Amino acid sequence: MSRQSGEIILDLKNVSLSFGGVKALTDISFDVREHEIRAIIGPNGAGKSSMLNVINGVYRPQKGEIILRGQHFSRMNPYKAARAGISRTFQNIALFKGMNVIDNLMTGRNLKIRSNLIQQAFWWGAARREELLHRAKVEEVIDFLEIQHIRKTPVGRLPYGLQKRVDLGRALAMEPSILLLDEPMAGMNVEEKQDMCRFILDVNDQFGTTIVLIEHDMAVVMDISDRVVVLDYGRKIGDGDPDAVRANPEVISAYLGASH
Amino acid sequence: MLYRENGQFKTSYAADQQIFPIAQDRWAIFGLLVVAFIGVPLLVDEYLLRAILIPFLILSLAALGVNILVGFCGQITLGAGAFMAVGAYAAYNFHIRIEGLPLLVSLLLGGVTAAGVGIFFGIPSLRVRGLYLAVATLAAQFFTDWVFLRVPWFTGHASSGSVSVSNLQIMGWQIDTPVNKYLFCLMFLTVFALLAKNMTRCAVGRQWMAIRDMDVAAEVIGIRPLFAKLSAFAVSSFFVGTAGALWGFIHLASWEPAAFSVDRSFQLLFMVIIGGLGTIMGSFFGAAFIVILPIALNQFLPAFGALFGISISTAGVSHAELILFGGLIIFFLIKEPHGIARLWSTGKEKLRLWPFPH
Ligand SMILES: Nc1ncnc2c1ncn2[C@@H]1O[C@H](COP(=O)(O)OP(=O)(O)OP(=O)(O)O)[C@@H](O)[C@H]1O
Ligand SMILES: [Mg+2]
Numbered sequence: 001m002s003r004q005s006g007e008i009i010l011d012l013k014n015v016s017l018s019f020g021g022v023k024a025l026t027d028i029s030f031d032v033r034e035h036e037i038r039a040i041i042g043p044n045g046a047g048k049s050s051m052l053n054v055i056n057g058v059y060r061p062q063k064g065e066i067i068l069r070g071q072h073f074s075r076m077n078p079y080k081a082a083r084a085g086i087s088r089t090f091q092n093i094a095l096f097k098g099m100n101v102i103d104n105l106m107t108g109r110n111l112k113i114r115s116n117l118i119q120q121a122f123w124w125g126a127a128r129r130e131e132l133l134h135r136a137k138v139e140e141v142i143d144f145l146e147i148q149h150i151r152k153t154p155v156g157r158l159p160y161g162l163q164k165r166v167d168l169g170r171a172l173a174m175e176p177s178i179l180l181l182d183e184p185m186a187g188m189n190v191e192e193k194q195d196m197c198r199f200i201l202d203v204n205d206q207f208g209t210t211i212v213l214i215e216h217d218m219a220v221v222m223d224i225s226d227r228v229v230v231l232d233y234g235r236k237i238g239d240g241d242p243d244a245v246r247a248n249p250e251v252i253s254a255y256l257g258a259s260h
Numbered sequence: 261m262l263y264r265e266n267g268q269f270k271t272s273y274a275a276d277q278q279i280f281p282i283a284q285d286r287w288a289i290f291g292l293l294v295v296a297f298i299g300v301p302l303l304v305d306e307y308l309l310r311a312i313l314i315p316f317l318i319l320s321l322a323a324l325g326v327n328i329l330v331g332f333c334g335q336i337t338l339g340a341g342a343f344m345a346v347g348a349y350a351a352y353n354f355h356i357r358i359e360g361l362p363l364l365v366s367l368l369l370g371g372v373t374a375a376g377v378g379i380f381f382g383i384p385s386l387r388v389r390g391l392y393l394a395v396a397t398l399a400a401q402f403f404t405d406w407v408f409l410r411v412p413w414f415t416g417h418a419s420s421g422s423v424s425v426s427n428l429q430i431m432g433w434q435i436d437t438p439v440n441k442y443l444f445c446l447m448f449l450t451v452f453a454l455l456a457k458n459m460t461r462c463a464v465g466r467q468w469m470a471i472r473d474m475d476v477a478a479e480v481i482g483i484r485p486l487f488a489k490l491s492a493f494a495v496s497s498f499f500v501g502t503a504g505a506l507w508g509f510i511h512l513a514s515w516e517p518a519a520f521s522v523d524r525s526f527q528l529l530f531m532v533i534i535g536g537l538g539t540i541m542g543s544f545f546g547a548a549f550i551v552i553l554p555i556a557l558n559q560f561l562p563a564f565g566a567l568f569g570i571s572i573s574t575a576g577v578s579h580a581e582l583i584l585f586g587g588l589i590i591f592f593l594i595k596e597p598h599g600i601a602r603l604w605s606t607g608k609e610k611l612r613l614w615p616f617p618h
Pocket of ligand 1: 019022023024042043044045046047048049050051091
């Protein structure tokens with residue numbers, strides 16, 4: 001990979017998170033550079049999803065801090081994270097089931113809405129202009145993800161692979177600077193995986209979006225990521241470029257250990 | 261003409277974002293408005309206006325409000341009756357205490373007051389949901405029941421909260437005959453329905469639905485639950501409160517707290533469940549159904565029973581009504597949570613494909 005990675009944009013320092021007695025994360029530090037694709041891998045229950053939840057403030061770690069573009073957060077919350085340009089997709093698709101594809105993507109524009117309730121109630125002035133403006137933006141995302149044919153379909157009726165794609169679309173509609181993807185290819189067939197890979201690379205390439213990616217498919221991870229963090233039982237056991245990580249004995253034994 | 265959208269190509273997003281993107285629907289609504297505003301006042305007799313149409317209009321407005329909260333934002337409420345009461349008594353206070361305040365302003369201020377009270381009782385929704393929230397809103401019901409019965413200041417020192425208004429007019433237009441009352445309520449409902457439709461297709465409506473469907477994901481894209489939920493409580497209570505003010509001022513003209521009891525709260529909730537949660541149309545279907553059903557049963561059930569030699573008393577009819585409601589609610593909750601409105605739209609979808617269903 002010859003992509004240019006930039007400065008450190010996101011830095012996690014000594015993060016520990018536990019649920020009651022369960023230690024999900026123990027003293028984890030790692031950083032993410034601008035424009036890179038940063039993968040997080042590890043066996044089931046290693047704490048990968050928890051890591052993303054800490055980054056965008058869904059979970060509050062007991063210890064540690066998050067430094068985002070030089071700004072220190074000891075308590076992140078989802079709203080602050082969204083404001084700061086972090087968006088994400090979910091391991092178990094978390095779309096808004098009662099809404100169609102367009103409306104799901106339109107919710108991604110929420111933070112950019114300036115008109116107030118009264119203007120919206122009267123479909124008047126700024127409210128009307130904004131609806132048009134954001135609709136045009138959302139249509140760009142729809143074109144990008146090649147989901148024109150389902151734009152009016154309620155998301156609950158879509159097959160799994162397309163739901164995953166809409167989930168990505170909603171995150172993209174936020175025009176994030178950092179995109180967190182939690183197993184975007186899980187449960188997909190080969191063709192769908194290839195599409196998804198292409199979208200992720202294109203997002204990274206065209207918009208310069210920094211991507212933090214959790215993925216189980218080693219071939220994919222090794223192929224598209226710039227650097228990889230390996231977690232096991234909530235601890236970091238490896239960190240570096242794909243080749244280094246692949247050669248790391250601890251990583252090999254964790255994976256061998258997990259596979260039987 | 262077939263019911264089709266063929267050939268109606270949208271060349272701009274603005275055209276696609278219209279309330280009724282299909283031309284036939286636009287004509288149907290236009291026709292309906294013409295009938296409602298011109299046809300009905302000319303053709304319908306006073307009894308029908310008083311007993312069915314006026315209650316239908318006002319309860320539709322209230323159901324719209326309840327639907328915004330329950331259907332669009334997913335927050336359960338058993339306090340709709342309370343917010344109607346707040347709207348009615350607040351409007352009454354503005355009406356009698358402020359000399360020369362236009363009627364329209366009093367009614368709307370009733371709604372605004374209800375919105376404020378709604379926000380207050382909506383605060384628990386930030387912490388609890390489902391059954392617990394239902395109980396919290398039920399508290400609003402019992403609290404207002406008590407306040408309007410026991411605190412004389414709110415009811416102009418009328419005994420046991422029974423108050424009345426008379427001589428209502430707007431800029432010289434007397435709202436005294438059933439036709440005028442009907443038109444007055446119809447105007448309210450038309451405007452409010454339009455506002456509701458606009459809100460639900462705009463950012464705020466999407467915030468409500470996002471909170472309803474998946475609150476964690478909603479937060480992650482930057483929707484603040486505090487604002488989304490409390491704005492739903494406010495708008496909902498504003499609608500319900502205005503409906504309450506109309507119910508008191510226009511429909512009843514004199515009323516007491518019992519007019520807005522917990523029964524009313526349940527009735528409104530039933531309306532949106534049967535009519536269709538999360539659709540504007542559903543609020544109308546539900547209100548129509550619940551207003552008409554008892555009257556229809558009263559008319560037909562005794563005659564129907566007589567066919568089989570069974571005599572059915574008035575009490576029997578009202579029991580039958582409860583049984584039927586209960587059964588329908590269970591049916592809709594299990595089988596068709598989107599209510600009559602969904603049956604309607606499925607029907608339309610079939611019609612769009614008819615006569616070639618493949
Ligand atoms: N909300 C929660 N409450 C309690 N325990 C939790 C919660 N979230 C995660 N955990 C626990 O934290 C640990 C790490 O879970 P996490 O979901 O982060 O793993 P993961 O690496 O994403 O696994 P998978 O590959 O299965 O998605 C697990 O033991 C899990 O049971
Ligand atoms: Mg996970």
